[in-house]
Amino acid sequence: MNDLKxxxxxxxxxxxxxxxxxxxxDPSVTELLTFSNPDFFIVDMEHSVIDISVLQQIIVSARPYPVIARIRGAEKNEIKKVLDTGAAGIIVPGIESSEEVRQVISYSRVPPEGIRGIGPGRASGYGAVFKSYASNANDSVVIVQIETEKAFLNVEEIFNVKGLDGYFIGPVDLSAALNIDFSWENRKFVEIIDKIISASAGKKLINGIYSPLSNKYFDQILMRKFNFIMLGTDREAMLSRYTDTIKMIREMNH
Structure with missing residues:
Protein backbone atom coordinates (compact mmCIF):
# COMPACT_ATOMS: atom_id res chain seq x y z
CA MET A 1 0.00 0.00 0.00
CA ASN A 2 1.17 3.53 -0.76
CA ASP A 3 1.10 5.07 2.72
CA LEU A 4 1.78 8.58 1.36
CA LYS A 5 -1.19 8.42 -0.97
CA ASP A 26 13.74 14.78 22.23
CA PRO A 27 12.13 11.85 20.38
CA SER A 28 10.90 10.32 23.64
CA VAL A 29 8.43 13.21 24.01
CA THR A 30 6.85 12.30 20.69
CA GLU A 31 6.86 8.62 21.63
CA LEU A 32 5.06 9.52 24.86
CA LEU A 33 2.44 11.50 22.94
CA THR A 34 1.64 8.56 20.66
CA PHE A 35 -0.33 7.26 23.65
CA SER A 36 -2.61 10.32 23.45
CA ASN A 37 -4.14 8.81 20.29
CA PRO A 38 -3.61 11.72 17.86
CA ASP A 39 -4.36 11.51 14.14
CA PHE A 40 -0.85 12.56 13.14
CA PHE A 41 1.98 14.81 14.32
CA ILE A 42 3.37 18.10 13.07
CA VAL A 43 7.02 18.78 13.88
CA ASP A 44 7.92 22.44 14.23
CA MET A 45 11.33 23.06 12.67
CA GLU A 46 10.50 26.74 12.14
CA HIS A 47 10.35 27.84 15.79
CA SER A 48 12.46 25.18 17.50
CA VAL A 49 15.99 23.77 17.51
CA ILE A 50 14.85 20.57 15.79
CA ASP A 51 17.09 19.80 12.82
CA ILE A 52 17.05 17.11 10.12
CA SER A 53 18.81 14.55 12.31
CA VAL A 54 16.37 14.99 15.21
CA LEU A 55 13.42 15.07 12.80
CA GLN A 56 14.34 11.62 11.53
CA GLN A 57 14.45 10.25 15.08
CA ILE A 58 11.09 11.86 15.85
CA ILE A 59 9.53 10.29 12.75
CA VAL A 60 10.68 6.88 13.96
CA SER A 61 9.37 7.56 17.48
CA ALA A 62 6.01 8.72 16.10
CA ARG A 63 5.16 5.38 14.50
CA PRO A 64 2.55 4.35 13.54
CA TYR A 65 1.44 7.97 13.11
CA PRO A 66 2.44 10.05 10.07
CA VAL A 67 4.51 13.20 10.52
CA ILE A 68 4.31 16.48 8.65
CA ALA A 69 7.23 18.85 9.14
CA ARG A 70 6.78 22.60 9.32
CA ILE A 71 10.10 23.57 7.79
CA ARG A 72 12.11 26.77 8.14
CA GLY A 73 11.34 28.14 4.69
CA ALA A 74 11.17 27.46 0.97
CA GLU A 75 14.74 26.22 0.65
CA LYS A 76 15.46 23.55 -1.94
CA ASN A 77 17.89 21.36 0.01
CA GLU A 78 15.91 21.48 3.24
CA ILE A 79 12.74 20.36 1.45
CA LYS A 80 14.64 17.50 -0.19
CA LYS A 81 16.25 16.34 3.05
CA VAL A 82 13.03 16.56 5.07
CA LEU A 83 11.16 14.43 2.56
CA ASP A 84 14.09 11.99 2.34
CA THR A 85 13.77 11.38 6.10
CA GLY A 86 10.27 10.02 5.60
CA ALA A 87 8.09 13.00 6.46
CA ALA A 88 4.64 12.55 4.94
CA GLY A 89 4.60 16.17 3.89
CA ILE A 90 5.69 19.72 4.59
CA ILE A 91 4.15 22.97 5.76
CA VAL A 92 6.06 25.90 4.29
CA PRO A 93 5.97 29.22 6.18
CA GLY A 94 6.46 32.69 4.76
CA ILE A 95 4.80 32.06 1.40
CA GLU A 96 3.33 35.22 -0.13
CA SER A 97 2.89 34.69 -3.88
CA SER A 98 1.91 32.16 -6.51
CA GLU A 99 5.47 32.17 -7.83
CA GLU A 100 6.79 31.09 -4.45
CA VAL A 101 4.21 28.31 -4.34
CA ARG A 102 5.27 27.05 -7.77
CA GLN A 103 8.88 27.02 -6.61
CA VAL A 104 8.03 25.01 -3.48
CA ILE A 105 6.09 22.48 -5.54
CA SER A 106 9.01 22.15 -7.94
CA TYR A 107 11.40 21.51 -5.04
CA SER A 108 9.00 18.93 -3.56
CA ARG A 109 8.23 16.85 -6.67
CA VAL A 110 10.45 14.46 -8.56
CA PRO A 111 10.66 14.80 -12.38
CA PRO A 112 8.73 15.41 -14.51
CA GLU A 113 6.51 17.33 -12.03
CA GLY A 114 9.48 19.00 -10.34
CA ILE A 115 13.22 18.97 -9.78
CA ARG A 116 13.53 17.11 -6.48
CA GLY A 117 16.25 14.52 -6.30
CA ILE A 118 15.96 11.47 -4.04
CA GLY A 119 18.79 10.01 -2.00
CA PRO A 120 18.90 6.61 -0.28
CA GLY A 121 17.51 7.96 2.98
CA ARG A 122 15.02 6.59 5.45
CA ALA A 123 11.99 7.25 3.23
CA SER A 124 13.33 4.81 0.64
CA GLY A 125 14.40 2.22 3.20
CA TYR A 126 17.96 3.52 2.88
CA GLY A 127 17.83 2.38 -0.72
CA ALA A 128 16.22 -1.02 -0.11
CA VAL A 129 12.88 0.11 -1.59
CA PHE A 130 14.21 3.02 -3.60
CA LYS A 131 12.34 2.25 -6.82
CA SER A 132 9.02 1.81 -5.03
CA TYR A 133 9.43 5.01 -3.03
CA ALA A 134 10.53 7.04 -6.05
CA SER A 135 7.41 6.02 -7.95
CA ASN A 136 5.20 7.31 -5.12
CA ALA A 137 7.29 10.22 -3.82
CA ASN A 138 5.02 12.84 -5.37
CA ASP A 139 2.21 11.80 -3.06
CA SER A 140 3.82 13.68 -0.17
CA VAL A 141 1.66 16.57 1.02
CA VAL A 142 2.66 20.14 0.18
CA ILE A 143 0.95 22.78 2.32
CA VAL A 144 1.70 26.51 2.42
CA GLN A 145 1.23 28.72 5.45
CA ILE A 146 -0.92 31.85 5.23
CA GLU A 147 0.46 34.18 7.89
CA THR A 148 1.27 37.60 6.40
CA GLU A 149 -0.72 40.51 5.01
CA LYS A 150 0.69 39.92 1.53
CA ALA A 151 -0.24 36.24 1.64
CA PHE A 152 -3.76 37.17 2.74
CA LEU A 153 -4.12 39.64 -0.13
CA ASN A 154 -2.81 37.04 -2.59
CA VAL A 155 -4.78 33.99 -1.44
CA GLU A 156 -6.76 33.75 -4.68
CA GLU A 157 -3.64 33.43 -6.84
CA ILE A 158 -1.91 31.20 -4.28
CA PHE A 159 -4.84 28.79 -4.14
CA ASN A 160 -5.02 28.60 -7.94
CA VAL A 161 -1.52 27.13 -8.33
CA LYS A 162 -1.67 23.66 -9.85
CA GLY A 163 -0.10 20.99 -7.67
CA LEU A 164 -0.69 22.69 -4.32
CA ASP A 165 -2.24 20.26 -1.84
CA GLY A 166 -3.39 22.67 0.80
CA TYR A 167 -2.93 25.64 3.09
CA PHE A 168 -2.50 26.23 6.79
CA ILE A 169 -3.63 29.39 8.58
CA GLY A 170 -1.18 30.71 11.16
CA PRO A 171 -3.68 32.86 13.06
CA VAL A 172 -1.27 34.37 15.59
CA ASP A 173 1.19 35.75 13.04
CA LEU A 174 -1.59 36.64 10.60
CA SER A 175 -3.53 38.66 13.15
CA ALA A 176 -0.33 40.44 14.19
CA ALA A 177 0.48 41.23 10.55
CA LEU A 178 -3.01 42.65 10.04
CA ASN A 179 -2.89 44.52 13.37
CA ILE A 180 -5.95 42.81 14.82
CA ASP A 181 -6.42 40.84 18.03
CA PHE A 182 -6.06 37.08 17.81
CA SER A 183 -9.38 36.15 19.35
CA TRP A 184 -12.41 34.22 18.16
CA GLU A 185 -14.45 36.90 19.92
CA ASN A 186 -12.98 39.51 17.55
CA ARG A 187 -15.32 39.99 14.59
CA LYS A 188 -12.53 41.24 12.32
CA PHE A 189 -10.39 38.19 13.09
CA VAL A 190 -13.27 35.83 12.31
CA GLU A 191 -13.99 37.67 9.04
CA ILE A 192 -10.36 37.24 7.95
CA ILE A 193 -10.45 33.49 8.66
CA ASP A 194 -13.74 33.09 6.79
CA LYS A 195 -12.47 35.07 3.79
CA ILE A 196 -9.53 32.70 3.46
CA ILE A 197 -11.82 29.67 3.70
CA SER A 198 -14.16 31.17 1.09
CA ALA A 199 -11.25 31.81 -1.28
CA SER A 200 -10.47 28.09 -1.27
CA ALA A 201 -14.04 26.94 -1.84
CA GLY A 202 -14.35 24.39 -4.62
CA LYS A 203 -10.60 24.02 -5.10
CA LYS A 204 -10.25 20.69 -3.23
CA LEU A 205 -7.49 22.04 -1.02
CA ILE A 206 -6.61 20.51 2.34
CA ASN A 207 -6.87 23.17 5.03
CA GLY A 208 -5.75 23.50 8.61
CA ILE A 209 -5.42 26.00 11.42
CA TYR A 210 -3.49 26.37 14.67
CA SER A 211 -5.12 26.43 18.07
CA PRO A 212 -3.52 26.77 21.50
CA LEU A 213 -4.50 24.03 23.93
CA SER A 214 -6.14 26.61 26.19
CA ASN A 215 -8.56 27.76 23.48
CA LYS A 216 -12.05 28.32 24.92
CA TYR A 217 -13.48 28.55 21.44
CA PHE A 218 -12.78 25.16 19.92
CA ASP A 219 -16.41 25.14 18.82
CA GLN A 220 -15.64 28.03 16.45
CA ILE A 221 -12.91 25.96 14.81
CA LEU A 222 -14.83 22.68 14.77
CA MET A 223 -17.88 24.23 13.10
CA ARG A 224 -15.70 25.38 10.18
CA LYS A 225 -14.59 21.79 9.56
CA PHE A 226 -10.95 22.33 8.78
CA ASN A 227 -9.32 19.13 7.60
CA PHE A 228 -6.87 19.34 10.48
CA ILE A 229 -6.15 21.31 13.63
CA MET A 230 -2.57 21.89 14.75
CA LEU A 231 -2.79 21.66 18.52
CA GLY A 232 -0.59 23.75 20.81
CA THR A 233 2.96 22.62 21.44
CA ASP A 234 4.22 19.88 23.69
CA ARG A 235 5.91 22.65 25.70
CA GLU A 236 2.57 24.39 26.22
CA ALA A 237 0.99 21.14 27.40
CA MET A 238 3.69 20.51 29.98
CA LEU A 239 3.93 24.09 31.22
CA SER A 240 0.20 24.74 31.49
CA ARG A 241 -0.55 21.48 33.30
CA TYR A 242 2.22 21.95 35.85
CA THR A 243 1.42 25.65 36.28
CA ASP A 244 -2.27 24.99 36.91
CA THR A 245 -1.61 22.08 39.26
CA ILE A 246 1.03 23.93 41.31
CA LYS A 247 -1.26 26.96 41.60
CA MET A 248 -4.19 24.79 42.67
CA ILE A 249 -2.19 22.96 45.35
CA ARG A 250 -0.73 26.19 46.75
CA GLU A 251 -4.19 27.74 46.97
CA MET A 252 -5.48 24.65 48.78
CA ASN A 253 -2.53 24.83 51.18
CA HIS A 254 -3.33 28.38 52.35
Missing amino acids: EFRRELGISSNLLAPLISIA
Whole structure:
Protein backbone atom coordinates (compact mmCIF):
# COMPACT_ATOMS: atom_id res chain seq x y z
CA MET A 1 0.00 0.00 0.00
CA ASN A 2 1.17 3.53 -0.76
CA ASP A 3 1.10 5.07 2.72
CA LEU A 4 1.78 8.58 1.36
CA LYS A 5 -1.19 8.42 -0.97
CA GLU A 6 -3.45 7.00 1.74
CA PHE A 7 -2.49 9.73 4.21
CA ARG A 8 -2.99 12.44 1.60
CA ARG A 9 -6.42 11.01 0.75
CA GLU A 10 -7.40 10.77 4.42
CA LEU A 11 -6.37 14.39 5.03
CA GLY A 12 -8.48 15.51 2.10
CA ILE A 13 -11.70 13.76 3.11
CA SER A 14 -11.56 14.21 6.89
CA SER A 15 -12.67 16.99 9.19
CA ASN A 16 -10.97 18.15 12.38
CA LEU A 17 -8.08 15.71 12.46
CA LEU A 18 -5.94 16.48 15.50
CA ALA A 19 -2.18 16.96 15.22
CA PRO A 20 -0.07 17.82 18.29
CA LEU A 21 2.74 20.25 17.51
CA ILE A 22 6.13 18.82 18.45
CA SER A 23 8.76 21.39 19.41
CA ILE A 24 10.91 19.56 21.97
CA ALA A 25 14.02 18.07 20.37
CA ASP A 26 13.74 14.78 22.23
CA PRO A 27 12.13 11.85 20.38
CA SER A 28 10.90 10.32 23.64
CA VAL A 29 8.43 13.21 24.01
CA THR A 30 6.85 12.30 20.69
CA GLU A 31 6.86 8.62 21.63
CA LEU A 32 5.06 9.52 24.86
CA LEU A 33 2.44 11.50 22.94
CA THR A 34 1.64 8.56 20.66
CA PHE A 35 -0.33 7.26 23.65
CA SER A 36 -2.61 10.32 23.45
CA ASN A 37 -4.14 8.81 20.29
CA PRO A 38 -3.61 11.72 17.86
CA ASP A 39 -4.36 11.51 14.14
CA PHE A 40 -0.85 12.56 13.14
CA PHE A 41 1.98 14.81 14.32
CA ILE A 42 3.37 18.10 13.07
CA VAL A 43 7.02 18.78 13.88
CA ASP A 44 7.92 22.44 14.23
CA MET A 45 11.33 23.06 12.67
CA GLU A 46 10.50 26.74 12.14
CA HIS A 47 10.35 27.84 15.79
CA SER A 48 12.46 25.18 17.50
CA VAL A 49 15.99 23.77 17.51
CA ILE A 50 14.85 20.57 15.79
CA ASP A 51 17.09 19.80 12.82
CA ILE A 52 17.05 17.11 10.12
CA SER A 53 18.81 14.55 12.31
CA VAL A 54 16.37 14.99 15.21
CA LEU A 55 13.42 15.07 12.80
CA GLN A 56 14.34 11.62 11.53
CA GLN A 57 14.45 10.25 15.08
CA ILE A 58 11.09 11.86 15.85
CA ILE A 59 9.53 10.29 12.75
CA VAL A 60 10.68 6.88 13.96
CA SER A 61 9.37 7.56 17.48
CA ALA A 62 6.01 8.72 16.10
CA ARG A 63 5.16 5.38 14.50
CA PRO A 64 2.55 4.35 13.54
CA TYR A 65 1.44 7.97 13.11
CA PRO A 66 2.44 10.05 10.07
CA VAL A 67 4.51 13.20 10.52
CA ILE A 68 4.31 16.48 8.65
CA ALA A 69 7.23 18.85 9.14
CA ARG A 70 6.78 22.60 9.32
CA ILE A 71 10.10 23.57 7.79
CA ARG A 72 12.11 26.77 8.14
CA GLY A 73 11.34 28.14 4.69
CA ALA A 74 11.17 27.46 0.97
CA GLU A 75 14.74 26.22 0.65
CA LYS A 76 15.46 23.55 -1.94
CA ASN A 77 17.89 21.36 0.01
CA GLU A 78 15.91 21.48 3.24
CA ILE A 79 12.74 20.36 1.45
CA LYS A 80 14.64 17.50 -0.19
CA LYS A 81 16.25 16.34 3.05
CA VAL A 82 13.03 16.56 5.07
CA LEU A 83 11.16 14.43 2.56
CA ASP A 84 14.09 11.99 2.34
CA THR A 85 13.77 11.38 6.10
CA GLY A 86 10.27 10.02 5.60
CA ALA A 87 8.09 13.00 6.46
CA ALA A 88 4.64 12.55 4.94
CA GLY A 89 4.60 16.17 3.89
CA ILE A 90 5.69 19.72 4.59
CA ILE A 91 4.15 22.97 5.76
CA VAL A 92 6.06 25.90 4.29
CA PRO A 93 5.97 29.22 6.18
CA GLY A 94 6.46 32.69 4.76
CA ILE A 95 4.80 32.06 1.40
CA GLU A 96 3.33 35.22 -0.13
CA SER A 97 2.89 34.69 -3.88
CA SER A 98 1.91 32.16 -6.51
CA GLU A 99 5.47 32.17 -7.83
CA GLU A 100 6.79 31.09 -4.45
CA VAL A 101 4.21 28.31 -4.34
CA ARG A 102 5.27 27.05 -7.77
CA GLN A 103 8.88 27.02 -6.61
CA VAL A 104 8.03 25.01 -3.48
CA ILE A 105 6.09 22.48 -5.54
CA SER A 106 9.01 22.15 -7.94
CA TYR A 107 11.40 21.51 -5.04
CA SER A 108 9.00 18.93 -3.56
CA ARG A 109 8.23 16.85 -6.67
CA VAL A 110 10.45 14.46 -8.56
CA PRO A 111 10.66 14.80 -12.38
CA PRO A 112 8.73 15.41 -14.51
CA GLU A 113 6.51 17.33 -12.03
CA GLY A 114 9.48 19.00 -10.34
CA ILE A 115 13.22 18.97 -9.78
CA ARG A 116 13.53 17.11 -6.48
CA GLY A 117 16.25 14.52 -6.30
CA ILE A 118 15.96 11.47 -4.04
CA GLY A 119 18.79 10.01 -2.00
CA PRO A 120 18.90 6.61 -0.28
CA GLY A 121 17.51 7.96 2.98
CA ARG A 122 15.02 6.59 5.45
CA ALA A 123 11.99 7.25 3.23
CA SER A 124 13.33 4.81 0.64
CA GLY A 125 14.40 2.22 3.20
CA TYR A 126 17.96 3.52 2.88
CA GLY A 127 17.83 2.38 -0.72
CA ALA A 128 16.22 -1.02 -0.11
CA VAL A 129 12.88 0.11 -1.59
CA PHE A 130 14.21 3.02 -3.60
CA LYS A 131 12.34 2.25 -6.82
CA SER A 132 9.02 1.81 -5.03
CA TYR A 133 9.43 5.01 -3.03
CA ALA A 134 10.53 7.04 -6.05
CA SER A 135 7.41 6.02 -7.95
CA ASN A 136 5.20 7.31 -5.12
CA ALA A 137 7.29 10.22 -3.82
CA ASN A 138 5.02 12.84 -5.37
CA ASP A 139 2.21 11.80 -3.06
CA SER A 140 3.82 13.68 -0.17
CA VAL A 141 1.66 16.57 1.02
CA VAL A 142 2.66 20.14 0.18
CA ILE A 143 0.95 22.78 2.32
CA VAL A 144 1.70 26.51 2.42
CA GLN A 145 1.23 28.72 5.45
CA ILE A 146 -0.92 31.85 5.23
CA GLU A 147 0.46 34.18 7.89
CA THR A 148 1.27 37.60 6.40
CA GLU A 149 -0.72 40.51 5.01
CA LYS A 150 0.69 39.92 1.53
CA ALA A 151 -0.24 36.24 1.64
CA PHE A 152 -3.76 37.17 2.74
CA LEU A 153 -4.12 39.64 -0.13
CA ASN A 154 -2.81 37.04 -2.59
CA VAL A 155 -4.78 33.99 -1.44
CA GLU A 156 -6.76 33.75 -4.68
CA GLU A 157 -3.64 33.43 -6.84
CA ILE A 158 -1.91 31.20 -4.28
CA PHE A 159 -4.84 28.79 -4.14
CA ASN A 160 -5.02 28.60 -7.94
CA VAL A 161 -1.52 27.13 -8.33
CA LYS A 162 -1.67 23.66 -9.85
CA GLY A 163 -0.10 20.99 -7.67
CA LEU A 164 -0.69 22.69 -4.32
CA ASP A 165 -2.24 20.26 -1.84
CA GLY A 166 -3.39 22.67 0.80
CA TYR A 167 -2.93 25.64 3.09
CA PHE A 168 -2.50 26.23 6.79
CA ILE A 169 -3.63 29.39 8.58
CA GLY A 170 -1.18 30.71 11.16
CA PRO A 171 -3.68 32.86 13.06
CA VAL A 172 -1.27 34.37 15.59
CA ASP A 173 1.19 35.75 13.04
CA LEU A 174 -1.59 36.64 10.60
CA SER A 175 -3.53 38.66 13.15
CA ALA A 176 -0.33 40.44 14.19
CA ALA A 177 0.48 41.23 10.55
CA LEU A 178 -3.01 42.65 10.04
CA ASN A 179 -2.89 44.52 13.37
CA ILE A 180 -5.95 42.81 14.82
CA ASP A 181 -6.42 40.84 18.03
CA PHE A 182 -6.06 37.08 17.81
CA SER A 183 -9.38 36.15 19.35
CA TRP A 184 -12.41 34.22 18.16
CA GLU A 185 -14.45 36.90 19.92
CA ASN A 186 -12.98 39.51 17.55
CA ARG A 187 -15.32 39.99 14.59
CA LYS A 188 -12.53 41.24 12.32
CA PHE A 189 -10.39 38.19 13.09
CA VAL A 190 -13.27 35.83 12.31
CA GLU A 191 -13.99 37.67 9.04
CA ILE A 192 -10.36 37.24 7.95
CA ILE A 193 -10.45 33.49 8.66
CA ASP A 194 -13.74 33.09 6.79
CA LYS A 195 -12.47 35.07 3.79
CA ILE A 196 -9.53 32.70 3.46
CA ILE A 197 -11.82 29.67 3.70
CA SER A 198 -14.16 31.17 1.09
CA ALA A 199 -11.25 31.81 -1.28
CA SER A 200 -10.47 28.09 -1.27
CA ALA A 201 -14.04 26.94 -1.84
CA GLY A 202 -14.35 24.39 -4.62
CA LYS A 203 -10.60 24.02 -5.10
CA LYS A 204 -10.25 20.69 -3.23
CA LEU A 205 -7.49 22.04 -1.02
CA ILE A 206 -6.61 20.51 2.34
CA ASN A 207 -6.87 23.17 5.03
CA GLY A 208 -5.75 23.50 8.61
CA ILE A 209 -5.42 26.00 11.42
CA TYR A 210 -3.49 26.37 14.67
CA SER A 211 -5.12 26.43 18.07
CA PRO A 212 -3.52 26.77 21.50
CA LEU A 213 -4.50 24.03 23.93
CA SER A 214 -6.14 26.61 26.19
CA ASN A 215 -8.56 27.76 23.48
CA LYS A 216 -12.05 28.32 24.92
CA TYR A 217 -13.48 28.55 21.44
CA PHE A 218 -12.78 25.16 19.92
CA ASP A 219 -16.41 25.14 18.82
CA GLN A 220 -15.64 28.03 16.45
CA ILE A 221 -12.91 25.96 14.81
CA LEU A 222 -14.83 22.68 14.77
CA MET A 223 -17.88 24.23 13.10
CA ARG A 224 -15.70 25.38 10.18
CA LYS A 225 -14.59 21.79 9.56
CA PHE A 226 -10.95 22.33 8.78
CA ASN A 227 -9.32 19.13 7.60
CA PHE A 228 -6.87 19.34 10.48
CA ILE A 229 -6.15 21.31 13.63
CA MET A 230 -2.57 21.89 14.75
CA LEU A 231 -2.79 21.66 18.52
CA GLY A 232 -0.59 23.75 20.81
CA THR A 233 2.96 22.62 21.44
CA ASP A 234 4.22 19.88 23.69
CA ARG A 235 5.91 22.65 25.70
CA GLU A 236 2.57 24.39 26.22
CA ALA A 237 0.99 21.14 27.40
CA MET A 238 3.69 20.51 29.98
CA LEU A 239 3.93 24.09 31.22
CA SER A 240 0.20 24.74 31.49
CA ARG A 241 -0.55 21.48 33.30
CA TYR A 242 2.22 21.95 35.85
CA THR A 243 1.42 25.65 36.28
CA ASP A 244 -2.27 24.99 36.91
CA THR A 245 -1.61 22.08 39.26
CA ILE A 246 1.03 23.93 41.31
CA LYS A 247 -1.26 26.96 41.60
CA MET A 248 -4.19 24.79 42.67
CA ILE A 249 -2.19 22.96 45.35
CA ARG A 250 -0.73 26.19 46.75
CA GLU A 251 -4.19 27.74 46.97
CA MET A 252 -5.48 24.65 48.78
CA ASN A 253 -2.53 24.83 51.18
CA HIS A 254 -3.33 28.38 52.35
